[in-house]
Amino acid sequence: MKDVTESDIREACLPATSPGQGYRGTIPNAQPELSVSEILEEIQRIADLPLSQSTTLPAQAYTSGEFFNWEVENIFKNDWYAVAHISQLPEAGDFINLDLLGEPMIAVKDKDGQYRILSRVCPHRAMDIMPPGFGHDGHSPAEVREGESGCGKTRFFLCPYHFWTFELDGQLKACAEMGEAEDFIRDDWKLREFRSEVWNGFLFLNLDGKAPQTVAEKYASLNESIAPWKTGEMKLISSNEWDCAFNWKVLGENFMESYHHAGAHSKTLQPMMPARDTWTEEEKPSHIRCHLPMKEALREEIKALEEKGKRWDIFPPIEGLNEDERFEWGLGLGFPLFTFVTTPDSFIWYRIEPLGPDRLKLLTTILVPDSTLEHPEYESMKEKGNQAAIDFHLEDMEVCMAVQRGLYTSGYQRGRLSHLEMPIWLIQRFLAARARGTWPTLDRAPAPAQGNH
Template identity: 50%
Template sequence: MSTSTKLEAILKDVADGAALPLERAVTLPRETYIDEEFFAFERDNIFKKDWMCLAHVSQLKTPGSFVAIDLFDEPLVVVRGHDDQIRVLSRVCAHRAMDIMPDDPSFPREGETRLLVCPYHKWSYDLDGSLRGCSQMHKAEGFEKKDWRLSEFRSEVWNGFVFVNFDGQAKPLAAQYEEFSRLIAPWNVAEMELAIEFEWECEFNWKVMVENWMESYHHIGTHATTLNPSMPGELTWADAERPYFIRAHLPYTDKLRAELRASASGEGPKVPGFRAIKGLSEDQANEWGLYLGFPCFMFLTTHDRAIWYRLLPISAGRCKLLTTTLVAPSAKEDPDYEKALVSEGEMLRNFHSEDMVVNAAVQNGLKSSRAVRGRLSHLEEPVWLIQRYLAARAAGRYPEKANRAPYHGPQAMQAAE
């Protein structure tokens, strides 16, 4: 595939920056956030070749349950079939290319259905995509219903999350995310249920979102009164580089740890939130575990829940976001569960609203001719790792797994002793 001189220059700048060591790291070129040609390169060479997360199985509990999503000019429907299999089907009718679930208030984006019916001429499809009914086609010579079906995209369910791969060539998720699965296994995410969700229309580049998600240096400023008091930005650290995902740690303060212990033993007041998840180690239960599954699967573990953000890139300056909270089924048994839903939903909305303000402001700043490639703090190591992923994928490969201790944090200190 040929590339323009401008795109070649941007890609070279990305590669050169990613080759710098962390202590000399700089931000990505501003063009990577605002240039539509570069976004088209990402779409075709990253998003469509890797796995994109679309849904959680708790949104698809029964046969006929569906979620409609638009991504890269592909109208998609994630649906659980009568055979209990989850599929990602095209919503494009095989008759006249009508989107059978238009993005219009009169058509639900989630729900349950017995058949997938095109509203244009009432062609109907079974939940596996096969054509079920098509009136007034008996005079079409050689027409056979078995030859006309909704197209299906390659999909996989990993730990309860439904992913799609557009080009059909990505490495299976079980292999790609093998270590990721092991790290989050105690949360049993496939059995969790979506309890809180908010949708956001975002006027900023997808990388602005994932960079903000993965670095907690900004807790010091953006979340000074919401998250920083319990998870100070200066204490955060990241694991050594991996090919397919990033993992970072947001340790709780000693004060919060003590409050959680007292609450669990009944010696102190109940800490706000949901019922604690059983089987977690002390380290697992006393931090937010931040993950970015490349390219944009955002996942977070805590002592009492998981948080998942579904990110759908639209253009260089726009993306669509679903922010969710997942809880264990046992959490619903608590008498204060409904009250917790309200308070924790407000918490999620509040701290993400803070992020929305700064992300939009970053995108606005990147449009300026005076925007420069800034220097990165050691606390922004995940931003550097995202750059290295982009550079590797632009070269047709993935980052190499680093054979070292983390650069910062308790494991780095232990390695130095």
């Protein structure tokens, strides 16, 4: 069989060939339509089954536009959403454009060193103050960072339409010819600011401003689990953007279950971290955490290399990890979208941007400690680490695309889950709790950890 290349995968995800369009032509979805409340009822029913009786979601949970809209309002906008890492904004004036959940925004570090998330919609007449490509013509005060779209450094923001200018904290700084506008007070006008918070180095956004807890409160149970990686002091060193022709839950489920090591990653991850040995921690109100221990033979191999002063991992090991953490990968999902892998030498963060029932944009990133950047072989390690991340991600892209296509067909069956797919069942239980409006805590007895843990 011919190897599938990165460009094959990227092309297959273009809108023209995505499941909703080119692939099916104009042939309608073979699955019957379900209303949002029918989908929610079914999710609640199956989420109350024990893991040993669990089954997959109805196809419509991944294909219905109305259900996706329900998720936007009831899962994404009213909760915390990690949008950037502070190492992407090291100095005052550094900014990143964010286009998430239909809102054009800008994440910026202001003159007082505070991180803010501002709307890019001008309070004058709704122009995007930093439209795509703006800054490249030398008109903007912003310097756009080489090779990256929508991020850079600026002293202030300039709306390209009528040249109103704004401070880095969003306050209107200057606007010409407004003297005859009655009762117009410049100080009353600013770019709208969204609620945001920094937790463990990640900048979180709460779009509707009403999340009942702070990020620290919400993820209190996750804090201890990722503390050894000291993500607040890490640097984001690589990011790859992916257009994905599948639902965010197709990605989330794939990301969190390791049963597919035996299939999709049979040549890459399975020989190191066999599916059979993976396990999931006790159910928590706001997160899922899974462990992928390395094979005993691999541990021995790594230890033997270390004794000779050599290294098996790509980057130098994270200091302060315990014996288990040194020899495993750990998967994490902070509900709803904070998705990451802890490894012995890095922290991998996936920023998922849901765009529709069968579409999302994904940023796959790698974070490492500061000390790694000082290593003499840092540049070559970075290249190697980046390529390795792309390689195993391509294996996941391929299956996720094919799964989404299957969800529209009359051949789709409600499959049964392996115990190794416990995270899929936990995601269902999270969705069910939201359907009931129970938030933010669990309203069922927490499911116990797997194995002897």
